[in-house]
Amino acid sequence: MTHDLTLPRARHQDARRSLAERAVLDPHRPRFHFTAPGGWLNDPNGLAHWNGVYHLFYQYNPLAAAHHRIHWGHATSRDLINWTDEPVALVPGTDGPDRDGCWSGVLVDDGGTPTLVYSGRHGERELPCVATGSPDLRSWHKDPANPVIAAPPEGDLTAFRDHCVWRENGKWRQLVGSGIRGVGGTAFLYESEDLRGWRYVGPLLTGDASTGTAADLDWTGTMWECVDLFRIDGADILAFSAWDEGATHYPLYWTGQYEGDTFTPRELHRLDYGQRYFYAPQSTRDALGRRIMFGWLQEGRDEDAMAEAGWCGVMSLPRVVTLGADGRLVQAPVPELARLRREAVHTAAFVVTDGTYVRLDDVAGDQLDIETTLRLAPGAAARLVVRESVDGSERTVIEVSRAADSTTGTLRLHREASSLDPSVDSEPRYGELPLNGDGAVDLRVLVDHSALEIFANGLALAARIYPTRPDALGVGIAAVGAVAMERLDAWQMTAVFDGPRPLWP
Ligand code: DQQ
DSSP states (O other), X not given: OOOOTHHHHHHHTOTTSOHHHHHHHOTTSOSSSOBOSSEEEEEEEEEEEETTEEEEEEEEETTOSSSOSBEEEEEEESSSSSOEEEEEEEOOOSSSTTTTEEEEEEEEEETXXXXXXXXXXXXXXXXXXXXXXXXTSOOEEEOTTOSSSOSOOSSOXXXXXXXXXXXXXXXXXXXXXXXXXXXXXXXXXXXXXXXXXXXXXXXXXXXXXXXXXXXXXXXXXXXXXXXXXXXXXXXXXXXXXEEETTEEEEEEEEEEEEETTEEEEEEEEESOTTGGGGEEEEEEEOTTSOEEEEEEEOOSSOHHHHHHHTEEXXXXXXXXXXXXXXXXXXXXXXXXXXXXXXXXXXEOOEEEOTTOEEEEEEEEOSEEEEEEEEEEOTTOEEEEEEEEOTTSSSOEEEEEEEOXXXXXXXXXXXXXTSOSOTTSOOOOEEEEEEOOTTOEEEEEEEEETTEEEEEETTEEEEEEOOOOOTTTTEEEEEEESSEEEEEEEEEEEOOSOOSOOOSOO
């Protein structure tokens, strides 16, 4: 049987349907990840756990599946899993400093008053703005003093936007992402008594863009977007997204020490190996003391396909971030996610014979949570296959391998056969996977239509895949060398979104 590639597009092309109606018809739309009701979604903003309610704001264009005149969408949840759409929080002004968009920012508690600090965009320029909220965080009032910083610091800068704001020693402190042309990305530090009048302190830390290139795994770019400074288990983390000339590369973090007006870096790591598929992350500390992080899973299909689908952009699953014994961040989906699990399948341990492929016939679907523990001999590799069509022409391969020297490994995502649609991104993704001497890999794979999130020994890799075949639902495992599968548990994941949602709740 040949699959008609034109079918999904033709169905979406009906311009009489609203964006939200077209969105729900799209087979690539996730069902348990947060998405906007329709139109465009990018960065998570204003994350907060406020009076027992989680607030997720996000960069939103309710008018088209394109990045233009960005609003702030808003959703709330009591469990980080089920979301209620709230009224759009910020709309670009008819005039004023945010007339071309309300770009990324944060929510802070100003003595009981919910207050947003965001980047107002006018022309090609972004400047810090403030808005205060009603006690239920449903209506927002922009401050007449906006922009609250009239101009970036002097110098030849690549950009000036996005905010991290916190209270310290009775004052507010703020980081604004930027880049010094010819030098590198940076985070400018400011101080304030009242969130309105800001004193420039200086660069907290500046990267060196002359070291490496975008092809490297840890080039820090010419501008740092969405800087996020937090302390976790006594360690200071400065996270940012490396940007260069309009290209959104990947999220990175420095470990180090924040003291006084500087951050002394120790180590630099990728936050997620999916590169731009987990971009612009933002985190908050919830009432349980957990560091909760979301990132933006960008699309891997072209602008026409997004426009036809009526929606684009996926919010990652909320992740709990902790500090590992090696000083690196460890990430896992919030445990609340397990509430969506249905129809458990437990596979008994077995040795995957070298060179064989075992199709797991009782595990199949496009909404799955798969947990497995694999043990790799030195030089061995295990390949977990998901979204495989019956004829094998479409398949997505998650590979974990162990080097012959036994303590290092690699996590790799192969997408070259993920889709028969030649227009979608099929580039591989990979990153280093530290292993203990026993070669054990705890692997968790969440499949949600086009959204894929992988966690291997606490390291994350998010990506998007667009299988065209309705039967691309299969799961299997292959081995090269000696691989033992010590357990595999899989669940169907129930949907939290069903049916069209209002674009303007
Ligand atoms: N997205 C926002 C910016 C930010 C970028 C605009 C990161 O504020 O720098 O939608 O994806």
